Each structure stands twice: as structure tokens, then as C-alpha cells.
Amino acid sequence: MHRVKVRVVEDALDANNTIARANRDDFDRHGVTVVNLMSAPGAGKTTLLERALDGLSVRAGVLEGDVQGSLDADRLAHLHVPVVQLNTGAGFGGECHLDANMVRSALPSLPLDELDLLVVENVGNLVCPAEFRIGEDARIMIASVAEGDDKPLKYPLMFRACELVVVNKIDLLEHVDFSPERFDRALDAVHPGVERLRVSARTGEGVDAVRDWLARLPDRAGAPA
Amino acid sequence: MHRVKVRVVEDALDANNTIARANRDDFDRHGVTVVNLMSAPGAGKTTLLERALDGLSVRAGVLEGDVQGSLDADRLAHLHVPVVQLNTGAGFGGECHLDANMVRSALPSLPLDELDLLVVENVGNLVCPAEFRIGEDARIMIASVAEGDDKPLKYPLMFRACELVVVNKIDLLEHVDFSPERFDRALDAVHPGVERLRVSARTGEGVDAVRDWLARLPDRAGAPA
Numbered sequence: 001m002h003r004v005k006v007r008v009v010e011d012a013l014d015a016n017n018t019i020a021r022a023n024r025d026d027f028d029r030h031g032v033t034v035v036n037l038m039s040a041p042g043a044g045k046t047t048l049l050e051r052a053l054d055g056l057s058v059r060a061g062v063l064e065g066d067v068q069g070s071l072d073a074d075r076l077a078h079l080h081v082p083v084v085q086l087n088t089g090a091g092f093g094g095e096c097h098l099d100a101n102m103v104r105s106a107l108p109s110l111p112l113d114e115l116d117l118l119v120v121e122n123v124g125n126l127v128c129p130a131e132f133r134i135g136e137d138a139r140i141m142i143a144s145v146a147e148g149d150d151k152p153l154k155y156p157l158m159f160r161a162c163e164l165v166v167v168n169k170i171d172l173l174e175h176v177d178f179s180p181e182r183f184d185r186a187l188d189a190v191h192p193g194v195e196r197l198r199v200s201a202r203t204g205e206g207v208d209a210v211r212d213w214l215a216r217l218p219d220r221a222g223a224p225a
Numbered sequence: 226m227h228r229v230k231v232r233v234v235e236d237a238l239d240a241n242n243t244i245a246r247a248n249r250d251d252f253d254r255h256g257v258t259v260v261n262l263m264s265a266p267g268a269g270k271t272t273l274l275e276r277a278l279d280g281l282s283v284r285a286g287v288l289e290g291d292v293q294g295s296l297d298a299d300r301l302a303h304l305h306v307p308v309v310q311l312n313t314g315a316g317f318g319g320e321c322h323l324d325a326n327m328v329r330s331a332l333p334s335l336p337l338d339e340l341d342l343l344v345v346e347n348v349g350n351l352v353c354p355a356e357f358r359i360g361e362d363a364r365i366m367i368a369s370v371a372e373g374d375d376k377p378l379k380y381p382l383m384f385r386a387c388e389l390v391v392v393n394k395i396d397l398l399e400h401v402d403f404s405p406e407r408f409d410r411a412l413d414a415v416h417p418g419v420e421r422l423r424v425s426a427r428t429g430e431g432v433d434a435v436r437d438w439l440a441r442l443p444d445r446a447g448a449p450a
Binding site (some may be wrong): 019040041042043065066068069071072093095096107123124125126127128131143146148150151153154155156159169171172175176177 | 242265266267268288291293294296297318321322348349350351352353356359371372373375376379380381382394396397400401402427
């Protein structure tokens with residue numbers, strides 16, 4: 001029984017990787033760099049996007065992944081960038097993550113020719129999103145200080161499978177039990193030296209560095225390896 | 226392809242329900258009431274347990290579910306209650322939730338005859354844990370005010386599939402954008418009238434009410450329907 005289950009999972013991941021490569025080819029053809037934005041629920045993905053996309057020097061669009069509803073997409077409407085809502089509850093069984101096929105289903109709704117950067121906001125979850133590539137160039141993992149400084153040790157795959165870790169809600173640092181040093185040690189234990197930025201999406205502190213990181217990504221992603 | 230996937234999921238849930246009933250029978254035979262404790266990562270499940278189990282008037286044990294590691298089980302060691310660690314990364318494919326079979330695998334390690342109450346701390350996740358019954362009598366959902374007041378609308382199944390919602394980290398209320406009224410309205414939209422308690426596991430405020438709720442549960446669970 002267990003072996004059958006593993007086989008099913010492996011087949012599903014193979015299929016996912018095949019579709020992720022097809023997405024990747026489409027993104028390349030249109031010259032779009034893609035970021036997969038991941039975090040636990042309520043870590044501040046949407047608030048950070050609201051701040052970082054405002055004034056961004058490249059043409060950006062957003063694909064909003066949620067189990068249900070369009071609350072986050074609605075919040076981004078005032079930015080006047082293309083935003084497409086993708087619900088895993090509508091035809092995808094209420095999945096706890098985005099996969100390459102779900103992203104592919106949304107591509108016809110996106111004006112890829114008019115974008116330099118596509119940010120895909122994944123479903124809030126610290127486990128499964130890390131297992132499914134969607135054809136992205138880079139992954140950003142957001143951790144809120146309110147979640148505690150032990151999260152890299154408890155959800156190591158997520159913190160390993162990213163190019164940038166954003167520590168958000170630093171305006172709460174004096175009110176929560178979060179040691180930046182303990183967090184950095186935990187992070188380095190699972191992903192030594194990974195790039196990290198500390199921000200408060202609420203106050204705006206540190207958001208400039210995230211905006212710069214996003215603005216530079218198309219150049220870096222397109223550079224020869 | 227889609228139909229096959231749905232079939233696989235349905236088969237898996239049928240198997241889960243069969244095993245959940247077997248767990249339920251075992252719990253009943255030993256007179257143990259079981260609570261499934263669910264939340265997003267970092268919402269404060271373990272901190273609340275540390276506080277609420279200390280001085281609890283019934284004999285309690287804990288089954289700690291995590292993808293990896295035993296950080297939470299270690300934190301509970303000082304309580305001198307039986308604690309068993311269950312890792313979904315060890316033989317269960319790194320699953321993002323506990324299911325009935327995982328819980329069943331841990332039962333031989335638990336002194337059920339010596340317990341009135343077993344608290345199962347699920348993997349931090351607001352999606353999949355709600356889909357898998359484990360043979361529990363009741364489910365508690367913890368939401369941290371740091372996550373925002375929109376979470377019931379974004380993760381409705383989780384907030385619907387519980388008997389008690391604990392709003393934690395109320396000591397942060399003045400520092401975060403969380404309206405208790407908006408949260409209550411969102412909660413009532415998906416689970417009208419569900420019992421709710423507001424606490425700060427960190428300061429201890431409101432924890433007495435959670436402790437009382439847990440202490441009363443064996444009586445209520447055993448009462449004729």
C-alpha cells in the first residue's frame with residue numbers, strides 16, 4: 001500500500017516537472033522572469049507585494065493563488081498591474097499549493113508580452129508549495145517574526161528551496177519571542193548563506209531592498225549561467 | 226486525467242475514514258477523549274499547550290505532529306505528561322498533515338490506559354489537516370491575530386471543521402492590523418456561532434478558559450448525543 005502511494009506521488013511530480021518545463025519555455029519566449037512567492041498563511045505576502053510593486057522599475061504582473069476567494073487580488077487592484085486570481089478550490093480539489101498545471105491554466109489570462117516580471121503568490125503553506133516547481137526563475141520565502149525563530153528547522157524543505165528569505169514584520173520584534181540570531185543560525189543550518197532581507201511590509205522599512213531585488217531579477221535570470 | 230486524480234483522492238479519504246474509525250474504537254475502549262489541534266505554522270499551538278496542560282485537572286498526553294524534528298515535543302518535556310513525537314518526514318513522505326494511519330502508527334507508544342485526554346498537535350497548515358479525520362472527538366483551530374482577520378474567508382474548510390476557535394496572541398492586538406469584529410464576522414460567515422475564545426498564550430491571558438474547555442471535554446464527549 002505504501003509503495004503504491006509513493007509511486008503515485010512520483011508520477012504526479014514527474015508530470016508536474018514536465019508541465020513546469022512547458023511553462024518555462026512559454027515564459028522564455030515572452031521574455032518574462034517568474035518569481036514564486038511562498039510563506040505560511042498571514043506572513044504578509046500580499047502586503048509586501050502591495051509595497052514592493054509600487055514604483056517597481058520593471059513591468060510586473062501577479063498571479064494570485066488561493067484556495068478560495070479573491071481577497072488578495074482585490075487588494076492589489078489599486079496598483080494597476082495585471083492581476084489574475086487562481087483558486088485551487090475551483091476544479092483543483094482545494095489543493096494546498098499551486099502546481100505547474102494550475103499555473104499553466106492561468107497563462108492565457110496573462111498579458112505575457114507586456115510583462116518583464118511575473119510574481120506568483122502561492123497558497124499560504126510551509127510544506128507542499130516547495131515540492132512543486134511551476135517554471136519559475138526564483139523562489140522567495142517570507143517568514144514573519146510572529147511565527148517564531150524555529151521555523152527553518154521545522155519546515156526545512158521550504159527554506160532550502162528558495163533564493164531569498166524575507167523576514168517580515170520586524171516592527172513586531174520587541175513584542176514577540178523571536179531572536180534574529182537564532183533564526184539566522186536555524187536558516188544557515190538548512191540553507192547555508194542563503195540571501196536574506198529583513199523588512200516590515202506594514203511600515204515600509206526595508207521594502208526598498210526587496211523592490212531592488214525584484215527589479216534586478218530579470219537581468220540575473222537572463223544572464224548566461 | 227482529472228477524473229483519475231479525484232478517484233485516487235477519494236480512495237485515500239475512504240481508507241483514512243476506515244482507519245479513523247479503528248482509532249476511535251481504540252480510544253473509546255481506553256476511555257480517552259481526543260482533541261485535534263490545528264493552526265497555521267507559528268500560531269502558537271505548542272505555547273498554548275504548555276500553558277493549558279499545566280494544572281489541567283484531567284490526565285493528558287500529547288501526540289506531536291511535525292514534518293521533521295522534535296522541537297515542540299522537547300518544549301513540552303517539563304510538563305511531565307506523556308509526549309510522543311510523530312514525524313511525517315519519517316516514512317510518510319513529508320506530508321503536510323497528520324492522517325488516521327500516522328496517528329494509528331503512534332498508538333502503541335502512548336499509555337492510553339493512563340490518559341483521559343489526548344491532544345494531537347497537527348502539522349502547521351491551514352488546508353489539508355481539516356480533510357483528514359484521525360478519530361478525534363473535537364477539533365480546535367488556533368488563529369493568531371498576526372495572521373490577519375481575513376483567514377476564515379481564505380481557509381474556510383479549516384474554520385468550519387472545528388468545535389472551538391482560539392484567537393491567540395491578543396497581546397499583539399495594538400501592533401497589528403487585526404479587527405476582532407471583522408474576524409468574528411468572517412468566522413460567522415463560514416461557521417456561524419462556533420464557540421471562540423481569545424487568549425495570549427504568551428502572557429497567559431484567557432488560557433484558563435481553554436484549560437476549562439479541555440477539562441470539560443471528556444464529560445461532554447462521553448455524554449449521550
